[in-house]
Amino acid sequence: MSAQGVTPQSEDFARWYTDVVQKTELADYAPVRGCMIIRPYGYELWEAVRSGLDRRFKATGHRNAYFPLFIPMSFLQKEAEHIEGFAPELAIVTHGGGKELDEPLVVRPTSETVIGYAYANWIQSYRDLPVLINQWANVVRWEMRTRLFLRTLEFLWQEGHTAHATYDEAQEETLRMLDVYADFAVNDAAIPVVKGRKSSQEKFAGAMYSYTIEAMMRDRRALQSGTSHNLGQNFAKAFEIKYLDRSNELQYCWTTSWGLSTRMVGGIVMAHGDDKGLRLPPVVAPYQVVAVPIYKTDAEKSVVLPVMARLVAELRSAGLRVHVDDREEVSPGFKFNDWEMRGVPLRLEVGPKDVEKASAALVRRDIDDRKQAKSFVSQAGLANAVTGLLTAIQASLLQQATVFRDAHMHAVDTYGDFKAVIEQGDWALAYYDGSAEVEDQIKADTGGASSRCFPLDQEAGAGKCIVSGRPAKERAWFAKAY
Amino acid sequence: MSAQGVTPQSEDFARWYTDVVQKTELADYAPVRGCMIIRPYGYELWEAVRSGLDRRFKATGHRNAYFPLFIPMSFLQKEAEHIEGFAPELAIVTHGGGKELDEPLVVRPTSETVIGYAYANWIQSYRDLPVLINQWANVVRWEMRTRLFLRTLEFLWQEGHTAHATYDEAQEETLRMLDVYADFAVNDAAIPVVKGRKSSQEKFAGAMYSYTIEAMMRDRRALQSGTSHNLGQNFAKAFEIKYLDRSNELQYCWTTSWGLSTRMVGGIVMAHGDDKGLRLPPVVAPYQVVAVPIYKTDAEKSVVLPVMARLVAELRSAGLRVHVDDREEVSPGFKFNDWEMRGVPLRLEVGPKDVEKASAALVRRDIDDRKQAKSFVSQAGLANAVTGLLTAIQASLLQQATVFRDAHMHAVDTYGDFKAVIEQGDWALAYYDGSAEVEDQIKADTGGASSRCFPLDQEAGAGKCIVSGRPAKERAWFAKAY
Numbered sequence: 001m002s003a004q005g006v007t008p009q010s011e012d013f014a015r016w017y018t019d020v021v022q023k024t025e026l027a028d029y030a031p032v033r034g035c036m037i038i039r040p041y042g043y044e045l046w047e048a049v050r051s052g053l054d055r056r057f058k059a060t061g062h063r064n065a066y067f068p069l070f071i072p073m074s075f076l077q078k079e080a081e082h083i084e085g086f087a088p089e090l091a092i093v094t095h096g097g098g099k100e101l102d103e104p105l106v107v108r109p110t111s112e113t114v115i116g117y118a119y120a121n122w123i124q125s126y127r128d129l130p131v132l133i134n135q136w137a138n139v140v141r142w143e144m145r146t147r148l149f150l151r152t153l154e155f156l157w158q159e160g161h162t163a164h165a166t167y168d169e170a171q172e173e174t175l176r177m178l179d180v181y182a183d184f185a186v187n188d189a190a191i192p193v194v195k196g197r198k199s200s201q202e203k204f205a206g207a208m209y210s211y212t213i214e215a216m217m218r219d220r221r222a223l224q225s226g227t228s229h230n231l232g233q234n235f236a237k238a239f240e241i242k243y244l245d246r247s248n249e250l251q252y253c254w255t256t257s258w259g260l261s262t263r264m265v266g267g268i269v270m271a272h273g274d275d276k277g278l279r280l281p282p283v284v285a286p287y288q289v290v291a292v293p294i295y296k297t298d299a300e301k302s303v304v305l306p307v308m309a310r311l312v313a314e315l316r317s318a319g320l321r322v323h324v325d326d327r328e329e330v331s332p333g334f335k336f337n338d339w340e341m342r343g344v345p346l347r348l349e350v351g352p353k354d355v356e357k358a359s360a361a362l363v364r365r366d367i368d369d370r371k372q373a374k375s376f377v378s379q380a381g382l383a384n385a386v387t388g389l390l391t392a393i394q395a396s397l398l399q400q401a402t403v404f405r406d407a408h409m410h411a412v413d414t415y416g417d418f419k420a421v422i423e424q425g426d427w428a429l430a431y432y433d434g435s436a437e438v439e440d441q442i443k444a445d446t447g448g449a450s451s452r453c454f455p456l457d458q459e460a461g462a463g464k465c466i467v468s469g470r471p472a473k474e475r476a477w478f479a480k481a482y
Numbered sequence: 483m484s485a486q487g488v489t490p491q492s493e494d495f496a497r498w499y500t501d502v503v504q505k506t507e508l509a510d511y512a513p514v515r516g517c518m519i520i521r522p523y524g525y526e527l528w529e530a531v532r533s534g535l536d537r538r539f540k541a542t543g544h545r546n547a548y549f550p551l552f553i554p555m556s557f558l559q560k561e562a563e564h565i566e567g568f569a570p571e572l573a574i575v576t577h578g579g580g581k582e583l584d585e586p587l588v589v590r591p592t593s594e595t596v597i598g599y600a601y602a603n604w605i606q607s608y609r610d611l612p613v614l615i616n617q618w619a620n621v622v623r624w625e626m627r628t629r630l631f632l633r634t635l636e637f638l639w640q641e642g643h644t645a646h647a648t649y650d651e652a653q654e655e656t657l658r659m660l661d662v663y664a665d666f667a668v669n670d671a672a673i674p675v676v677k678g679r680k681s682s683q684e685k686f687a688g689a690m691y692s693y694t695i696e697a698m699m700r701d702r703r704a705l706q707s708g709t710s711h712n713l714g715q716n717f718a719k720a721f722e723i724k725y726l727d728r729s730n731e732l733q734y735c736w737t738t739s740w741g742l743s744t745r746m747v748g749g750i751v752m753a754h755g756d757d758k759g760l761r762l763p764p765v766v767a768p769y770q771v772v773a774v775p776i777y778k779t780d781a782e783k784s785v786v787l788p789v790m791a792r793l794v795a796e797l798r799s800a801g802l803r804v805h806v807d808d809r810e811e812v813s814p815g816f817k818f819n820d821w822e823m824r825g826v827p828l829r830l831e832v833g834p835k836d837v838e839k840a841s842a843a844l845v846r847r848d849i850d851d852r853k854q855a856k857s858f859v860s861q862a863g864l865a866n867a868v869t870g871l872l873t874a875i876q877a878s879l880l881q882q883a884t885v886f887r888d889a890h891m892h893a894v895d896t897y898g899d900f901k902a903v904i905e906q907g908d909w910a911l912a913y914y915d916g917s918a919e920v921e922d923q924i925k926a927d928t929g930g931a932s933s934r935c936f937p938l939d940q941e942a943g944a945g946k947c948i949v950s951g952r953p954a955k956e957r958a959w960f961a962k963a964y
Contacts, residue, residue, distance in 0.1 A: 031596065032587060070517060
């Protein structure tokens with residue numbers, strides 16, 4: 001146990017995760033089983049995810065809209081695979097306004113159906129295409145085993161829904177949004193990801209092809225962190241989404257959907273955290289800097305606080321997110337531990353000696369060694385020094401995660417090696433024929449490893465499936481996953 | 483009918499509203515009765531409302547969080563007035579994951595109860611106070627008569643929930659947030675509002691006092707546009723929200739809540755719109771400027787478009803929201819009408835002559851007279867000219883709404899005058915004893931006028947209730963309302 005009462009990762013990673021999420025006040029359990037309260041610190045992390053994505057969506061021509069929470073049950077039944085996939089997870093409203101409803105309403109688990117209904121009304125001709133819409137919303141899936149952020153009955157997400165004139169345009173959009181997710185993960189969340197295509201058993205219910213970004217957590221399990229689907233004409237046919245083409249002929253549209261959820265917050269926790277708690281990348285951290293004034297006497301306090309206030313004001317006007325911990329009832333040492341647990345990237349300390357010397361101390365959260373982590377800087381130019389260090393911390397977290405990940409990913413050629421890699425908790429890349437029976441076999445033989453994706457970035461080639469021996473064109477990543 | 487097919491306000495205001503909301507693509511009906519699809523143009527208006535409020539909430543020390551959609555039925559029953567008020571409007575989930583639930587879940591109509599539960603867990607001592615949290619969320623109230631934005635089964639809103647050590651602090655917070663709403667309404671939405679206290683019949687179910695901002699629409703009906711409630715200790719007692727005070731004694735907290743919803747979008751439509759359609763205040767308009775290139779021949783086009791592109795880039799880099807209407811299939815005249823209907827504050831026209839003279843034409847949406855609305859400016863310094871005009875338009879819309887409103891608000895001293903004022907569709911200010919029977923009497927006598935509020939801004943005095951003749955300390959506004 002650390003000073004803060006966080007179970008070490010090595011002792012029990014699952015407990016570590018739950019401890020950290022609760023003790024850092026990211027989230028709390030709700031009174032309804034499987035639901036979550038996202039506390040301000042966790043919600044601010046989500047707001048950073050949200051704004052990082054929203055900016056990218058708008059830059060790629062998408063507009064936000066909002067579709068209703070309630071969907072008639074009959075809508076979900078229009079696409080056969082879709083209802084088959086989602087039926088076991090639905091929450092159903094049967095009563096409204098004191099009366100039993102004629103038709104039960106589904107609380108949306110995803111919105112392809114109701115958005116398909118709307119697009120069928122809105123789209124008339126090729127001039128109306130493409131339709132590029134995203135919504136930020138809550139969705140409900142009746143999960144049995146839940147964990148804060150990673151899998152909850154209700155979660156927050158965005159779901160993009162687009163309609164196109166051709167297959168090629170839909171496919172291009174599907175991959176463009178996968179790239180947007182990867183760009184966000186790498187550059188904002190500092191999480192390296194593998195981009196790839198899901199096996200047909202793992203694809204979205206109703207999709208033609210599903211793509212994913214897969215990230216490695218500190219326990220080496222994979223986290224599916226965002227998905228992008230080419231829906232083909234499946235939903236267009238189910239909801240009659242048609243357009244008149246340039247030759248005045250009626251055609252079905254090609255549609256896509258793509259989503260990323262509050263699960264990403266759990267991913268940020270698990271990709272970077274250590275035994276002391278969170279380590280948040282500066283780009284998404286609610287507080288980039290925590291300022292801790294150091295003093296013992298009232299005389300020191302009256303000297304230190306005005307200087308600290310001035311420095312904090314300078315940092316804030318440089319656009320930095322700074323929190324001042326001016327609590328009287330706890331010691332600086334307590335504050336250091338507390339904010340290390342909460343993962344604030346950089347700590348600013350100012351004491352009486354700093355005031356004398358016009359200096360300040362900066363302590364990095366991403367470096368373990370106390371001496372290396374700490375630097376003394378002149379108060380003049382503090383904002384520049386802080387900005388520089390935050391950039392370095394962002395890069396360092398991405399590098400640490402990448403080094404860690406790459407050390408635990410292995411291409412293998414025999415099923416013996418494959419099982420050994422999975423056995424030691426790592427990821428294995430192997431030729432795979434894409435069949436359900438091979439995936440089931442692997443799950444059974446390895447205690448649960450599943451196909452994560454056929455990575456997009458692989459050499460064209462041909463081999464034999466590592467299990468069935470049948471011809472296989474592509475290798476797939478396998479790992480135990482969340 | 484206007485060219486765009488919008489029913490004139492004078493002919494049928496309700497039809498005008500529905501026409502405008504649908505034809506400008508603010509919103510559409512959902513497949514479920516009473517639900518709404520907020521289309522991109524409407525959602526962008528809501529995003530402007532949201533960001534204007536969110537900025538103010540953060541500046542007053544509030545943080546965002548997220549509480550669950552589902553609330554156990556038993557929670558709502560803990561506060562007697564609360565359940566009495568909300569019971570008829572609840573949507574109930576009875577089945578989840580294919581099974582009937584042991585306890586039905588309510589889809590939140592508002593979140594005092596589940597947030598009370600959380601605050602009881604989080605608050606221990608006076609050091610934890612105040613708790614200042616807001617959430618952006620969807621809520622569901624099973625309304626029978628619905629209208630797009632104004633009253634829908636599901637709507638988007640924010641709900642602030644705060645906990646304090648004393649009554650005075652809670653009351654101060656309640657009025658502070660009312661001021662925040664009024665400040666937003668006046669300065670961002672250009673809607674003058676009356677701030678006041680609700681009568682005890684009109685207050686929030688479970689509140690001690692409810693405050694409101696009331697706005698006058700173009701049909702002179704009142705729109706309750708935001709409310710702020712001092713909840714006293716009602717929810718603190720129902721949910722055991724207690725804190726240890728400085729003397730180490732356990733005390734109940736004092737709580738507040740305050741909300742503003744997508745109804746505000748309807749308010750913006752109805753406070754400013756005219757027979758041609760929307761007139762959007764520049765601060766909240768999705769597009770502040772629409773750029774329409776004017777050309778007839780390909781030669782003209784090749785001269786005009788590059789200049790337009792340069793000017794638009796300049797406006798955008800000045801931080802302005804600009805939409806370029808480069809459709810080939812419709813004429814400039816069609817575009818003028820279309821964007822007037824959509825309420826874009828300012829139109830930028832550039833034609834071949836403008837290119838020659840290095841000039842551009844700007845046309846204001848807030849001025850009816852065609853000549854007065856149009857000005858010609860030099861391309862050099864266009865961004866300054868546009869910014870200046872947008873500021874003028876913002877002020878002009880507020881002034882027009884204020885002049886209109888003030889012409890239709892009357893203080894009266896006799897019930898005869900009172901009924902005459904209501905009869906002609908205006909608002910009446912009169913001494914009122916606050917009783918339910920007087921309000922019921924007035925409703926019956928006037929075909930539905932209700933007490934809007936006891937305005938905060940009134941001279942201290944004493945009089946006799948205009949209906950009962952009983953002593954009354956305050957005057958109240960009465961009007962027909964949405």
